[in-house]
Amino acid sequence: MISYNFAYLDEQTKRSIRRALLKAVAVPGWQIPFGSREMPLPYGWGTGGIQVTASVIGETDRLKVIDQGADDTTNAVAIASFFKRMTGVEITTHTADATIIQTRHRIPEHPLTENQIIVYQVPQPEPLWRLIPERPVAMRAHALGDYGTMYVKLYEDITRFGRVASAYEHPVMVGGCVLMSPSPIPAFDNPKMDRMPALQLFGAGRERRLYAVPPYTSVRSLDFADHPFHPGRADGTCSLCGSTTSYLDEIIMDDHGTRRFVCSDTDYCSERQDAKDTTP
Amino acid sequence: MAFVATKGGEGAIAAAHAWRADRRHGNGQGCTLKQATTSFGRAIDRVMAEGALYDPDLAARALLQAEGDLVEAAFLLRSFRATRPRLIDSLPIETGNMRVQRRVSAIFKDLPGGQRLGPTTDYSHRLFETEDGHSPSEEPELTNASGEAPSRIPGxxxxxGEEALLESVPAPHDADLPPDLSTTPLRFPAERRVRLQALARGDEGFLLSLAYSTxxxxxxTHPFVGELRMGEVPVTIAPPELGFEIDIGSIVVTECQMVNQFNGSKVAPPQFTRGYGLSIGHSDRRAMSMALVERSLRAEELGESTGSPAQDPEFVLSHCDSIQATGFVEHLKLPHYVDFQSELEIVRAIRAEAGMARQENQEAGDDLV
Structure with a gap:
């Protein structure tokens, strides 16, 4: 019978990943190469995030895994069950109870604290990839702090559409000097990254890069003085909990295109529903 | 047997075939046709797609004969296909009538008809199963894993499309049947239905890597999987002498409708565009790769900047056929003595001339000192 170490990876590998993470924390937003391993889930499913979580998780941790804000989406369930199997740690859906939150495409609505780590799954760590596909050239731009191409791209959006056209993965400036991809979270979530009390770790398994934002670090969404950053959300109300401020998913109800909105953050939504039920 | 005996090498060829046959049958321990058909469904699907012939039994035979070499097996199917008379063209299959086994959309959390995973590895952990085929996990045992009967689900x-957020399906150029690539050479510029045809039988690895590069x-191409569906679709013919339609059977296909962000151009408002992928059998990888590459090939049509490999129709379509590619790459191991001999002569002659010239220069240089 084949057996596995706690959290799947061997201790040596976990140590090497933690060393890379320390480096990442020391240079906020900077992409650190690391010896990413093949994981038992495919690349693109969150192998970077899984490796980061596996490297920092301990027996007393409580893990929450979300995809698109929800604990019950197929990918989140598969990753959570992987860690349950490989570590035996407690899996929770409550944001406030979790010590580690692994996420794909969202930041929970509930503000995070100093006692928490949020691990982002990152498909493309290089924020300039759409403009400069050649990675060595992009790296030189980072080294020189030369982000002119990105500003020109935003400027072109404004001249063509009257607004910045990137709805998700809107680039951020970390610590005032390093351009970073926030991962494909909606622009709505970007402001939550700024001076967040929790440690933010980012893992890109396929591209073999890690990066980090230490607690209370400045994270500014790229914009212009006369065109300030605009975090967007669907103009609607959650049909389950009535929230008018949370990020919403659009659900199509029938073949006639009838639609309604629900919170993307399922924990936030169900807590609000519970609170409503108990208030007289 | 020595390789030099290229002329009169019949003995060598016979010995090579005998060795292969021996290896393939594995002292009677080899896999039977029935075992291959039931155990290697995905391999059979790929062989049928690249072999451009829907016949699971024949594909299984090809797979065995080719010792599991997928390109070689597709080649066997393709060359068999070439010998069959063409009796009639079927009507276009209608994927809306699919008996759906799998149907997922990545752009809506829920939608009419629901999300249906079907037989997928998407959320399995890649850990070795125990020898009796069970996963070592605590996964619940399902008695009726295939669930309710497959049903028809709207796109x-x-x-x-109703909000005009998605481009309408471009109308075909004319009502004629599309040119058949198996009997008509590929010509450029290639219209969309020809491009789709070439990609549908293209090498899965090539399509995958090109798709990945985008x-x-x-x-x-800013892609989202609008819908990915797999299941059986009826194949219908309408013989002109009868004047009505007959279902002659059904085939399993995988269809991918990619929805791609489009920033708009001078003539078109911003909207979503389509990339389309269709594969014989069950292959998400193939259908999705095809949809990504297909959309990339429309860059010029949509007025987007071009220049990447996946955006060049001539580059992509001319090199996507695994059977053409493997033939020409591997032909380099055939004897090329004659050509090489002539190259040898030229290289020797040039070196000799250069050597003489150098000597003369040196002598001239000596004079200068």
Whole structure:
């Protein structure tokens, strides 16, 4: 019978990943190469995030895994069950109870604290990839702090559409000097990254890069003085909990295109529903 | 047997075939046709797709004969296909009538008809199963894993069309049947239905890598999986002498409708565009790769910047056929004595001339000192 170490990876590998993470924390937003391993889930499913979580998780941790804000989406369930199997740690859906939150495409609505780590799954760590596909050239731009191409791209959006056209993965400036991809979270979530009390770790398994934002670090969404950053959300109300401020998913109800909105953050939504039920 | 005996090498060829046959049958321990058919469904699907012939039994035979070499097996199917008379063209299959086994949309959390995973590895952990075929996990045992009977489900992305957020399906150029690539050479510029045909039988690895390159910045298409569905569709013919339609059977296909962000151009408002992928059998990888590459090939038509490999129709379509590619790459091991001999002569002659010239220069240089 084949057996596995706690959290799947061997201790040596976990140590090497933690060393890379320390480096990442020391240079906020900077992409650190690391010896990413093949994981038992495919690349693109969150192998970077899984490796980061596996490297920092301990027996007393409580893990929450979300995809698109929800604990019950197929990918989140598969990753959570992987860690349950490989570590035996407690899996929770409550944001406030979790010590580690692994996420794909969202930041929970509930503000995070100093006692928490949020691990982002990152498909493309290089924020300039759409403009400069050649990675060595992009790296030189980072080294020189030369982000002119990105500003020109935003400027072109404004001249063509009257607004910045990137709805998700809107680039951020970390610590005032390093351009970073926030991962494909909606622009709505970007402001939550700024001076967040929790440690933010980012893992890109396929591209073999890690990066980090230490607690209370400045994270500014790229914009212009006369065109300030605009975090967007669907103009609607959650049909389950009535929230008018949370990020919403659009659900199509029938073949006639009838639609309604629900919170993307399922924990936030169900807590609000519970609170409503108990208030007289 | 020595390789030099290229002329009169019959003995060598016979010995090579005998050795292969021996290896293939594995002292009677080899896999039977029935075992291959039931155990290697995905391999059979790929062989049928690249062999451009829907016949699971024949594909299984090809797979065995080719010792599991997928390209070789597709080649066997392709060359068999060439010998069959063409009796009639079927009517276009209608994927809306699919008996759906699997149907997912990545752009809506829920939608009419629901999300249906079907037989997929998407959320399995890649850990070795125990020898009796069971996963070592605590996964619940399902008695009726295939669930309720497959049903017909409406398309997922039509909703976007109603708001005109999605481009309408471009009408075919004319009512004629599309040119058949198995009997008509590929010519450029190739219209969309010809491109789709070439991609549908293209090498899965090639399509996959090209599709991947677009995701890393080399011809990005901003894709979302609007819908991916797999199941059986009826195949219908309408013989002209009868004047009515007859179902002659059904085939399993995988269809991918990619929805791609489009920033708009001078003539078109911003909207979502389509990339289309269709594969014989069950292959998400193949259908999705095809949809990404297909959309990339429309860059010029949509007025997007071009220049990446996946955006170049001539480059992609001329090199996507695994059977053409493997033939020409591997032909380099055939004897090329004659050509090489002439190259030898030329290289020797040039070196000799250069040597003489150098000597003369040196002598001239000596004089200067």
């Amino acid at each position: 997922a992305i039509g909703i976007l 995701q890393r910045g080399y011809g990005n």
